[in-house]
Amino acid sequence: MASILEIEQLNVSYNGIPALQNVGLQAEKGEILGIVGESGSGKSTLLKAVIGLLGDNGRAESGRVVFEGTDLLRVPAKALRGIRGARLGMIFQNPGTSFNPIRKIGDQFLEAMRSHGKTDRTAAIQQILEMLARLGLRDGERILYSYPFELSGGMNQRVAIALAMILRPQLLLADEPTSALDVTVQAQCVKEMMDLRDSLGTTILLVTHNMGVVSYMADKVAVMYAGRIVEYGAKADVLNCPRHPYTRALIEAIPQIGGGAPKGIQGQPSAAKGTPDGCDFSSRCRFSDNICAFERPVMNDCGQGHAVFCHKCFSEVLHEGVRVNGY
Amino acid sequence: MKVLELTDIKKTFWKNKQCFSAVDGVSFSIEKGECVGLVGESGCGKSTVARMITRLEKTDSGEIFVNGENVTRCKGKALRDMYRHIQMVFQNPVDSFNPRLKLGSSIGEVLANFGTPRGEIKQKVERLLVQVGLEPAMAMRYPHEVSGGQCQRAAIARAIAIAPELLICDEATSALDVSVQAQIMELLFRLRKETQMSYLFISHDLALVQSICDRVLVMHRGRIVEAGDTREVIEHAAHPYTRLLLASVFPLHPDPQWKIPDVPTAQGEEGDACRFWQRCPSCGELCRTERPSLRKLNERHDVACHFAE
């Protein structure tokens, strides 16, 4: 089966400084790909590159982003606008980005639906209210009459989820869609996204810091560090038997109910550097040795599509299970 | 000594000629050096409480005391003095920065306003950035030129710049991966030890709250429904809403037994009823006619439910 989305050798930079380096991944129809990783590692940049909204100083330098057979990096701006919304939906990390701050929420929904051919106002409003209710927003009427600043953080986030889902896209790019939600509402929203996938076969790229949500939703997981994908594979492989030292350290830092204060990874978080050699994680890595500081690792195949960007991924020490907060 | 005390504060908003009660009588206090967690449903009024404390939102009724002084309606110099004691990390970091100022200038501005000599500002800003895990060069970026989590860390740097006595963190780590989050928690923990800083820590992450807070308050639809020592509340949750929250946390390693709890959505207005009754598994006759108020379960645990024990 042909992948619905195929990203190859993608390089992106801001003002000439690299933010993504040789990123590649595929997603099939109906698949959910979880993307986790360090703050600043390029997760949002990856989603923005797919939808073509990198901003004034961002540039896709090379690579391909093939969606349903078309390379989005080479599509004229006008055609891209037609694809956005209807076939390709995005939930931005900052819900404010999805909305015009000085227009009422309801008007913005209606406009988006009209521009994609849904013209019956009463039916549209009914549809919006139903969607909002499914996301746990009880007073939909009030929300439609509100401006974004009159809603709480989590209400705005859910309205943004609703706006992205109401056009029933084939590919949904979700950047931290539930970070402002309490856990009960989060569970409801996760359920709605899964339902969209189940009923329509929507493919979802899900960026989140919440490992529980990744673990529930994702089929495959990509872990990012300093502008690269450093580990990639089936969810069970990546979360249960992580082979990259960064992934292991990340999983060990998850706070658990009943656990003590979690420990972070020593050293400064690092941005993509684009330096010619060495592993970007080597100065913070528990397992690093000489070779790590001087030679850049390659993507090693650890079997069954489990790919790891590390010199040591075959070594015995990385085969033990991870400790989660002392458990 | 109490750094902060709120007595029965209330806030209603008008929308579409209808009044909407966002905060409906909230009281609590925070001791010096204490870390108090505030959790609850999205839209239940947590940020509004924080915005009332920092006076970004007027208080309709009730009083707010900072270090024993009534600041509910203070103005001018008194208000400025209050900001020396209280700083806040806003829920939406990107919007809390002036988009036309570089991050370094925004942080420097706070330092300058509270008396740091011009010559020392640049160096101090860089030190603060390193403390929150950012490169000093980030000072030269605009808010829209950094990642979500980097902007959030810059907001934390700005809030701790003048070492306030009370730091209000409104979802202050929601955009951080767990490792960077742990580093920020270590920083806050150190500040607390060194300067006796107190925290009001608003968060949706129950595990995080549980690992750092001394006490926790659970809010639901404008009111506090459960409060007490963190361990006590998490281990012996008494309010059905708190229990629902705890049951809704996605486990890390998928447990085949675990399912998303199935709860009905509430509809319409409740009038005098308990605001949770439509979703409550243990709702009785009394709940539909009388709203429960906060009562003591034991020395370290309060709950607002007719049937909790």
Ligand SMILES: Nc1ncnc2c1ncn2[C@@H]1O[C@H](COP(=O)(O)OP(=O)(O)OP(=O)(O)O)[C@@H](O)[C@H]1O
């Ligand atoms: N408009 C921009 N101009 C310059 N640099 C940028 C811009 N946007 C992002 N960056 C930089 O690119 C890197 C990747 O940013 P990105 O937003 O993709 O990170 P992220 O993985 O989404 O992080 P977070 O989890 O904190 O949101 C960061 O180091 C950031 O500072």
Ligand SMILES: Nc1ncnc2c1ncn2[C@@H]1O[C@H](COP(=O)(O)OP(=O)(O)OP(=O)(O)O)[C@@H](O)[C@H]1O
């Ligand atoms: N300026 C305003 N005008 C009208 N209503 C408002 C305004 N600010 C907040 N509200 C309403 O008050 C309620 C409480 O909002 P608040 O932001 O305090 O929630 P919250 O508990 O912080 O939620 P979240 O966890 O989603 O951030 C919401 O229903 C919101 O719509």
Ligand code: SF4
């Ligand atoms: S390549 Fe070396 S330094 Fe990099 S993650 Fe692997 S072991 Fe650690």
Ligand SMILES: [Mg+2]
């Ligand atoms: Mg991001």
Ligand SMILES: [Mg+2]
């Ligand atoms: Mg809020």
